[in-house]
Amino acid sequence: MGKISYGRDEEVVQRMRPEPMTEAEAKAQDTIDDVEFEIFKHKMHMIGLEGKETTMKLGASTAMRFGDVAFGIFTAQGDLAVCATGIYHHAVLGQIPLKYIVKHLVEEPSVGVKDGDSFFYNDPYYAGVHNADMGLSVPVFHEGRLICFIGAAVHTGEAGGSEPGGTVTAAKSKYDEGMLIPPIKVGENYQLKEDLLNMFAAMNRDPRTMILDIKARLAATRIAQRRVLEVVEEKGADFVIGGLRKILAMTGQAARKKISRLNDGVYRQPRFLDTLGEDSGLVKIDLTVIKKDDQITLNLENSSPMLMDRPCNSYFQGIIGLAMVYFCGWLFHDLPPNNGLLEAIDWKFPDGSFINAKGDVATSIAPLVQITFTHGMFQSGARMTYATMPERSVASWFSGFSIPTFGGLNQFGEPVADITPEINATGCGARMDMDGVDAAGAFFATMADCSDVETTEADKPFLYGFRNYYNGSYGHGKRRGGAGLGYSLITHDTDYLLMGSHGGGSKFPTTQGLFGGYGLPSLFVRKVAHSNFKELLGESNVDLPTSLEHVYDGTSPETGSVSHGNISAVVEPSADGDVVYSYAGGGAGLGDALERDPEDIMRDLATDMVSEWAATNIYCIVYDKETMRLDVAATETARAAKRKERIASAKPYDAFVKEWEKQSPPQDVLRYYGEFPHPGTKALVA
Amino acid sequence: MTKLRITEYLDIDLSKEVWCCNRCDQELNSARKNYKEACLVTERNMADVHPPMVEGEAYSFMPDPDYCRLIEFYCPNCGTMLENEYLPPGHPVTHEIELDIDALKKRHADSAGLEK
Structure with missing residues (x-):
C-alpha cells in the first residue's frame, strides 16, 4: 500500500490552478526562443485539434459524435496546458483527475504509471460536471522520463444508475447515480484490460456505445502521443516540458492584463432554479462578481442550502468549470483555454450549500445547477464589459x-x-x-x-x-x-x-x-x-x-x-x-423592444421568425396584414403612446418596493430554498 | 468629456457623479447608488409579455406566478425600459452594478479633466 487514500480526496480538487513550477520547468524557461515557442504552441494546438476530431469520428454516443469533446495535453504535474474543445468547462476541470493520478498512482506500487498505461475516470467529484462526462488519459514517456499526459474527456450518454440517459432525476443519493469511478488504470502495455471493459459494460444500459467511446478516446490519445513524441525527438524533452509550462504561465499573465482593462466594481445577479429533480421548488444561487485591479472574485455566499435527498446539487469545482465557459468563450475568447486562466480568478463558496456539495448527496442534475449559475456570469459579464469591451457584452x-x-x-x-x-x-x-x-x-x-x-x-x-x-x-x-x-x-x-x-x-x-x-x-x-x-x-x-x-x-x-x-x-x-x-x-x-427597427420586425414576419402577436403587442408596430406594408407614422405614434403609458402607470421606486416586498412565494415553493429572501446554508431535508 | 457610457441605457456623468439616461440625458441619481432607485417601476401582467399558449394548464409558456414575476424599470423622463428583472414575488430588487466611482474617476482623470 502506497499513497492510495480511500474515499474522496478533498485536497486534490482544490488544486485547480497551475502547480508551482518544477525545477526542470523553470530551468527551461530561459532557453526557449520566442519564435520557437510560437511554433511549438501552434504545433501542440494542432495535435489537440486532431485529437478532438479523431475522438468525434471514432465515437459512438450522440454527444461524442456531435462535438461534446475536450482533448488536451497536460504537464507531467497534471495541469492542462493545451485544450482543443468547444466544451470549455473541461479546460479547467480536466486536470483534476490527472493531478489525482500524479498524487496517488505514480508511486503506488500496486498501480504505478508506466509507458503504455491508460486511465479512466467519470466521478464528477474529480471531473466536475456529471458522471456522463467520462475521461481517459495516457502518460507520455520519453527514454523513461514522464514528459506529459494526453487525455480526452467526452460525454457518453449513459452512465448506469436508476434512470437511463446519464441523468437520474429522482436520485436520493449518489448511490442511485450509477458509475462514479475515480481515476483507475484500465490498460497496460498498450492494451485495454478486457475484464475491466466487461465490468463497465455490465454497469451500463448501452454497453456497445460505452466500450466504443472508451476505445475512441484511447485511439485518439495514442495518435496524439506519437505526434508529441515526434516533437520531443526534434526539440528535446526539456524544451517540451518547459514549453507546456510556458503556455500556462503566459495565459495567466494575459488573463490578468485583460481583466485590468475592465472597470472596478461589484456586479450582482441572483439566480433562481425551479426544479429539485422529480419535483418543483425554488432554490437560489446568489452570485456577486467583484472586479478589482487584475483579479475577479466570484462570491457565492448566501446561496441555498445543500439538498440532502434530491439531485439538485453541484460540486464547487463544477461551478468553476461552468464559470470558465463564460470566461473562455467570451471574455478570454482570444486566450488559450487552460487552467492558467484561473490565476486571474478567485472564488468563495459557503460550506453547506447546494453549490458546494459534500458527502453522499446526489448531483445528477448538477449540469442544470451549473448552467443556472453561468447565466449569472453572462449577465454580470455583460454589465462588466459594456463600458470597455462592448463587443463582448x-x-x-x-x-x-x-x-x-x-x-x-x-x-x-x-x-x-x-x-x-x-x-x-x-x-x-x-x-x-x-x-x-x-x-x-x-x-x-x-x-x-x-x-x-x-x-x-x-x-x-x-x-x-x-x-x-x-x-x-x-x-x-x-x-x-x-x-x-x-x-x-x-x-x-x-x-x-x-x-x-x-x-x-x-x-x-x-x-x-x-x-x-x-x-x-x-x-x-x-x-x-x-x-x-x-x-x-x-x-x-x-x-x-x-x-x-x-x-x-x-x-x-x-x-x-x-x-x-x-x-x-x-x-x-x-x-x-x-x-x-x-x-x-x-x-x-x-x-427595449420599442427600439427594434420596424423593418427588422417586418423581415421576421415575412420569414415567420416572429409572431403577429409579438409584432403588435411587444414591438408595437403597425402594419397592413394583407399587404405586409409597415405604417411608419402609426408605428411611431403607437410606440410614443406606449412610453407615455409606462410613465403614467409605473410607480416611483420607493412606493413600488413598499408594496412589492410584502409578498413572498408560498412556503411549499420555498421548502428547500432556505430563509427567504436570503437563504442560509444549513443543509435541509424537506 | 465627463460622461461615460456604462450600459446600453446608462451613462455616468463623472464630474457630477450621477447616473444619466443615455437616450434623453435625464439625470437619475448618485452614481454611488442603485440607479433603479431613480426609475419608475412596474410589475407586468405576465400574460402581456409571455402569453400562455395552452389555456387552463399548469404548464404553458407563461411562468408560474408563485415562482416568478416580471418587474420593469423605466426612465422617468422618456419611458425607455432601462432594465427588467424576473424575480420571485417579494424578492428584493437587485443592485446589479455598483461601480467603484473613485477608481473610475482615477482612470478617466485625464480625459475628464478631473484631479488625479
Missing part, C-alpha cells in the same frame, strides 16, 4: 436544458440509452449590434452540432414529426435572441422504450434578458399518448402540424391522450406511436 444564450432522455431497445432490438441532440441547437443571446444567431449551438458547447434528424432516426427508435425554428423560443428586444428549435419525437418501431426529460424553467424561466430585453417563456413537455400521428402520416395527411406554432393553433387533426408536464421528468414507458413535443430555447433579448 452579450445577452445570454439559452441557459436551461431541454433534453429528452431515453433508454430501451431500438428498431433493431439492440439496447440504447442516450439523449437526443437538440440541446446543441439553441439560440445565441442578442448583442448590442446584432440579433442572436438562430439555432447556433449550446453556449457550453459552441462547436457541437445537433445532427441531422435522419442520423438520429437511423439507430434510435424515433421519427421526427418536424424539427425547425420556433419563433416563441427566444427573448424579444431591440436585438432579439436567436431562435431555438421546436420539435416532435414519435416513438417508433420499438417494443420497449422509457422516455424522460432533463431541464429547468417550467415555472421560473432559466434565461433572463439584458438591458431591458426580455427573457424566455417557460418550457414544458407536451405528450400525446395513443396518438394517431403515425396513422395520419401513413395517409399523407397534409394537416399534421409542421411546427410548434401549429401544434397550439387548434388546427392539428391529431388525437390522443394529451398531457402537459414539467421539463424535468423521470422516465416513463413510451409506447410505439406516442408523441412528445418540446423546444430547445432561444437566446435572450437585449434592449
Whole structure:
C-alpha cells in the first residue's frame, strides 16, 4: 500500500490552478526562443485539434459524435496546458483527475504509471460536471522520463444508475447515480484490460456505445502521443516540458492584463432554479462578481442550502468549470483555454450549500445547477464589459436544458440509452449590434452540432414529426435572441422504450434578458399518448402540424391522450406511436423592444421568425396584414403612446418596493430554498 | 468629456457623479447608488409579455406566478425600459452594478479633466 487514500480526496480538487513550477520547468524557461515557442504552441494546438476530431469520428454516443469533446495535453504535474474543445468547462476541470493520478498512482506500487498505461475516470467529484462526462488519459514517456499526459474527456450518454440517459432525476443519493469511478488504470502495455471493459459494460444500459467511446478516446490519445513524441525527438524533452509550462504561465499573465482593462466594481445577479429533480421548488444561487485591479472574485455566499435527498446539487469545482465557459468563450475568447486562466480568478463558496456539495448527496442534475449559475456570469459579464469591451457584452444564450432522455431497445432490438441532440441547437443571446444567431449551438458547447434528424432516426427508435425554428423560443428586444428549435419525437418501431426529460424553467424561466430585453417563456413537455400521428402520416395527411406554432393553433387533426408536464421528468414507458413535443430555447433579448427597427420586425414576419402577436403587442408596430406594408407614422405614434403609458402607470421606486416586498412565494415553493429572501446554508431535508 | 457610457441605457456623468439616461440625458441619481432607485417601476401582467399558449394548464409558456414575476424599470423622463428583472414575488430588487466611482474617476482623470 502506497499513497492510495480511500474515499474522496478533498485536497486534490482544490488544486485547480497551475502547480508551482518544477525545477526542470523553470530551468527551461530561459532557453526557449520566442519564435520557437510560437511554433511549438501552434504545433501542440494542432495535435489537440486532431485529437478532438479523431475522438468525434471514432465515437459512438450522440454527444461524442456531435462535438461534446475536450482533448488536451497536460504537464507531467497534471495541469492542462493545451485544450482543443468547444466544451470549455473541461479546460479547467480536466486536470483534476490527472493531478489525482500524479498524487496517488505514480508511486503506488500496486498501480504505478508506466509507458503504455491508460486511465479512466467519470466521478464528477474529480471531473466536475456529471458522471456522463467520462475521461481517459495516457502518460507520455520519453527514454523513461514522464514528459506529459494526453487525455480526452467526452460525454457518453449513459452512465448506469436508476434512470437511463446519464441523468437520474429522482436520485436520493449518489448511490442511485450509477458509475462514479475515480481515476483507475484500465490498460497496460498498450492494451485495454478486457475484464475491466466487461465490468463497465455490465454497469451500463448501452454497453456497445460505452466500450466504443472508451476505445475512441484511447485511439485518439495514442495518435496524439506519437505526434508529441515526434516533437520531443526534434526539440528535446526539456524544451517540451518547459514549453507546456510556458503556455500556462503566459495565459495567466494575459488573463490578468485583460481583466485590468475592465472597470472596478461589484456586479450582482441572483439566480433562481425551479426544479429539485422529480419535483418543483425554488432554490437560489446568489452570485456577486467583484472586479478589482487584475483579479475577479466570484462570491457565492448566501446561496441555498445543500439538498440532502434530491439531485439538485453541484460540486464547487463544477461551478468553476461552468464559470470558465463564460470566461473562455467570451471574455478570454482570444486566450488559450487552460487552467492558467484561473490565476486571474478567485472564488468563495459557503460550506453547506447546494453549490458546494459534500458527502453522499446526489448531483445528477448538477449540469442544470451549473448552467443556472453561468447565466449569472453572462449577465454580470455583460454589465462588466459594456463600458470597455462592448463587443463582448452579450445577452445570454439559452441557459436551461431541454433534453429528452431515453433508454430501451431500438428498431433493431439492440439496447440504447442516450439523449437526443437538440440541446446543441439553441439560440445565441442578442448583442448590442446584432440579433442572436438562430439555432447556433449550446453556449457550453459552441462547436457541437445537433445532427441531422435522419442520423438520429437511423439507430434510435424515433421519427421526427418536424424539427425547425420556433419563433416563441427566444427573448424579444431591440436585438432579439436567436431562435431555438421546436420539435416532435414519435416513438417508433420499438417494443420497449422509457422516455424522460432533463431541464429547468417550467415555472421560473432559466434565461433572463439584458438591458431591458426580455427573457424566455417557460418550457414544458407536451405528450400525446395513443396518438394517431403515425396513422395520419401513413395517409399523407397534409394537416399534421409542421411546427410548434401549429401544434397550439387548434388546427392539428391529431388525437390522443394529451398531457402537459414539467421539463424535468423521470422516465416513463413510451409506447410505439406516442408523441412528445418540446423546444430547445432561444437566446435572450437585449434592449427595449420599442427600439427594434420596424423593418427588422417586418423581415421576421415575412420569414415567420416572429409572431403577429409579438409584432403588435411587444414591438408595437403597425402594419397592413394583407399587404405586409409597415405604417411608419402609426408605428411611431403607437410606440410614443406606449412610453407615455409606462410613465403614467409605473410607480416611483420607493412606493413600488413598499408594496412589492410584502409578498413572498408560498412556503411549499420555498421548502428547500432556505430563509427567504436570503437563504442560509444549513443543509435541509424537506 | 465627463460622461461615460456604462450600459446600453446608462451613462455616468463623472464630474457630477450621477447616473444619466443615455437616450434623453435625464439625470437619475448618485452614481454611488442603485440607479433603479431613480426609475419608475412596474410589475407586468405576465400574460402581456409571455402569453400562455395552452389555456387552463399548469404548464404553458407563461411562468408560474408563485415562482416568478416580471418587474420593469423605466426612465422617468422618456419611458425607455432601462432594465427588467424576473424575480420571485417579494424578492428584493437587485443592485446589479455598483461601480467603484473613485477608481473610475482615477482612470478617466485625464480625459475628464478631473484631479488625479
